[in-house]
Amino acid sequence: MFCNQCEQTMNGTGCTMGGVCGKTEAVAHMQDTLVVGARKLAEAILCADKAGVVDVSADDLLFSALFSTLTNVDFDSAALKAMLVRVLETAENLRAKAGCEKSGRTAASLADELLLTAPSPDAFAENEDVRSALQTILFGLKGVAAYAYHAQELGCRDHAMVVSAAKCLAASATDGVSRSLEDWLALALEVGRINVRAMQLLDEGNTKTYGDPTPTPVSLGHRKGHAILVSGHDLKDLYEILKAVEGTDIYVYTHGEMIPTHAYPKLRAFKNFAGHFGTAWQNQIAELPAFPGPVVFTTNCIQYPGLYQDKVFTSGVVQWPGCVHISNGDWSPVIRKALEMPGYAEDEEGQSVTVGFGRKTLLDAVPAIIDAVKAGAVKHVFLVGGCDGIKKERQYYADFVEQTPKDTLILTLGCGKYKFFKKQLGNIGPFPRLLDVGQCNDAYAAVVLALKLAETLKCTVNDLPLSLVLSWYEQKAAAILLSLLYLGVKNVRIGPSLPAFISPTILKVLSDRYGLKLVTTPEADLKAILG
Numbered sequence: 354m355f356c357n358q359c360e361q362t363m364n365g366t367g368c369t370m371g372g373v374c375g376k377t378e379a380v381a382h383m384q385d386t387l388v389v390g391a392r393k394l395a396e397a398i399l400c401a402d403k404a405g406v407v408d409v410s411a412d413d414l415l416f417s418a419l420f421s422t423l424t425n426v427d428f429d430s431a432a433l434k435a436m437l438v439r440v441l442e443t444a445e446n447l448r449a450k451a452g453c454e455k456s457g458r459t460a461a462s463l464a465d466e467l468l469l470t471a472p473s474p475d476a477f478a479e480n481e482d483v484r485s486a487l488q489t490i491l492f493g494l495k496g497v498a499a500y501a502y503h504a505q506e507l508g509c510r511d512h513a514m515v516v517s518a519a520k521c522l523a524a525s526a527t528d529g530v531s532r533s534l535e536d537w538l539a540l541a542l543e544v545g546r547i548n549v550r551a552m553q554l555l556d557e558g559n560t561k562t563y564g565d566p567t568p569t570p571v572s573l574g575h576r577k578g579h580a581i582l583v584s585g586h587d588l589k590d591l592y593e594i595l596k597a598v599e600g601t602d603i604y605v606y607t608h609g610e611m612i613p614t615h616a617y618p619k620l621r622a623f624k625n626f627a628g629h630f631g632t633a634w635q636n637q638i639a640e641l642p643a644f645p646g647p648v649v650f651t652t653n654c655i656q657y658p659g660l661y662q663d664k665v666f667t668s669g670v671v672q673w674p675g676c677v678h679i680s681n682g683d684w685s686p687v688i689r690k691a692l693e694m695p696g697y698a699e700d701e702e703g704q705s706v707t708v709g710f711g712r713k714t715l716l717d718a719v720p721a722i723i724d725a726v727k728a729g730a731v732k733h734v735f736l737v738g739g740c741d742g743i744k745k746e747r748q749y750y751a752d753f754v755e756q757t758p759k760d761t762l763i764l765t766l767g768c769g770k771y772k773f774f775k776k777q778l779g780n781i782g783p784f785p786r787l788l789d790v791g792q793c794n795d796a797y798a799a800v801v802l803a804l805k806l807a808e809t810l811k812c813t814v815n816d817l818p819l820s821l822v823l824s825w826y827e828q829k830a831a832a833i834l835l836s837l838l839y840l841g842v843k844n845v846r847i848g849p850s851l852p853a854f855i856s857p858t859i860l861k862v863l864s865d866r867y868g869l870k871l872v873t874t875p876e877a878d879l880k881a882i883l884g
């Protein structure tokens with residue numbers, strides 16, 4: 354196997370004998386083959402589109418398949434094989450429906466053949482820069498797929514976006530490739546554009562279904578009673594669980610990236626929505642054993658559940674062999690588990706943190722932000738967001754936030770905030786200095802804010818007193834970075850290390866054209882930013 358798609362890849366170069374994430378060689382091979390299958394589905398979607406045939410289930414499946422190959426999502430080879438067969442079957446049926454040329458094979462036999470013959474990704478293009486571009490496009494599309502998947506779960510779809518993604522996926526094949534570096538970069542920026550659309554659709558799905566987030570305190574304590582912990586990013590799964598426990602003594606807590614959901618009016622209205630437990634994904638093995646109820650993973654990032662596997666449930670595209678998978682909206686196995694487990698014996702108040710500075714709240718604050726900047730009360734705005742992870746170098750982000758001057762605001766999003774989410778940084782006028790914008794996909798809200806500020810001040814985003822300091826771990830962060838580059842945002846800092854799949858040539862282009870740079874030390878970076 355060879356996999357270098359995430360930040361924790363072995364030795365910063367690639368996992369070759371099992372993944373640092375726990376992915377086995379068999380699962381890696383299944384995922385690589387699923388990408389080959391997804392390309393076949395993408396080609397079928399493109400052919401059908403030309404013939405004027407649109408199949409929403411095929412569109413949806415393209416994203417489900419790609420999302421299954423994202424870091425820390427699906428560790429179950431049987432489930433991945435079933436997905437591969439479904440993908441090939443759907444592609445063939447779509448071709449038949451649209452009058453496109455068919456393979457004439459059964460999906461099962463084609464799947465078996467692909468599993469025997471599909472090239473492993475270490476056979477990727479020999480040219481280092483072409484390989485780097487191919488991987489950037491493919492990994493960016495995996496990130497797009499995650500956001501598009503959540504959006505489609507809420508009924509928000511855009512066939513034109515699917516066609517654009519299918520074109521990029523089909524173009525990221527390794528064979529028959531002849532493109533200049535410029536062409537490759539244009540494709541990568543196209544993935545960034547598609548990702549803006551996917552994040553926009555998800556924002557629309559989340560806010561139209563559950564209301565616009567508003568600032569809301571979230572308890573880090575707990576309530577007496579049975580307990581269910583919901584991890585991941587899928588608001589629909591969370592809603593269904595909250596609905597299922599209404600009127601019982603089972604309380605629901607968020608974990609990881611779910612914390613911002615407390616700010617959505619239709620979710621926080623549930624009386625049994627009690628609070629938040631734990632910190633970022635990489636601490637789950639240490640933290641989850643202490644939770645006295647079942648844990649549901651609705652998306653990444655799941656890790657080896659070991660001794661507490663019997664209380665771990667998965668949903669959507671997440672699967673771990675041996676964990677019960679909820680696939681039909683029937684949450685009763687989770688509820689039964691919650692009733693079997695002790696729950697909390699007493700109420701405990703705990704600290705509270707505030708979430709909910711989403712798109713609408715931020716846009717409503719634009720006049721006040723501009724006044725505060727003009728009056729000199731706010732000198733600079735930082736976006737310190739992205740993913741958390743295991744490396745000690747990630748302490749940079751906590752230190753950076755700690756060292757920001759008192760006349761600056763810090764927007765944050767993603768699970769990277771767990772490095773500093775409890776910090777009391779005080780207020781500037783009506784604003785807390787630390788503003789939680791939401792999940793990583795809510796980078797869309799931050800982008801909308803920046804564009805609105807630039808429009809109001811009649812300047813470009815790069816002229817604003819705004820700096821982005823991002824932490825990356827997996828492919829959604831790669832997609833967001835491509836979106837920022839597509840929008841022309843310059844001088845973004847990323848860390849804790851550069852992606853292993855970015856070649857020196859491509860890095861040089863990104864640094865020359867966009868000023869993209871690696872984080873150094875908080876002191877040096879703050880000095881460089883603030884002069």
Ligand code: FSO
Binds near residue numbers: 768769826830
């Ligand atoms: Fe974190 Fe995991 Fe949002 Fe990522 S939970 S690391 S970018 O999947 O999703 O920030």
Ligand code: SF4
Binds near residue numbers: 357359363368372373
């Ligand atoms: Fe390694 Fe990351 Fe790939 Fe897992 S997803 S195999 S940790 S590079």
